[in-house]
Amino acid sequence: MKYSIDYQYLRKGAARPSDDGEVVGIQADDKNSLVLLPNVGDYVHIDNSTDGGRRADFSGKVKSKLFNYVRISEEKVFCHINIVVEECDDDWGQLIKE
Template identity: 55%
Template structure:
């Protein structure tokens, strides 16, 4: 099975996330091992890099969409990250 992960930012006061295109660009297949993906409630910080938009906040939802093309199965994972005020001191000691 092939997988693709897409992140979308949900800004404060908005009902729908913005679609800024390919933010991280993660693709992998089940034969190559595993990929860690954030769960609902996890804090995510993906800074802007290499011309790609970033996301920051708490994971609000994850949507798994499965498609079949002949014998191959593809899973698209959409992760919505909600913009919230976060107390960084409570997350990590730097």
């Protein structure tokens, strides 16, 4: 099975997440790739500051994960995982000591 994973940002009070295009754009397959994904309730910080503004930066708490499976053929299945990160007012200074 092949996988693609991407993130969307949900601003506080918004009904739907913004579509910022590819934010992280992870691709993997079940033969040789290990990808750790955050669970609902986990905190996420995405810093794309070094890519010249092509991708969005944001932080928040994972609100949902959607697994969308599509059968390509009898032997092949593709899964796209969409992770929605919601803006939160939590104090990030309480999460980690730097």
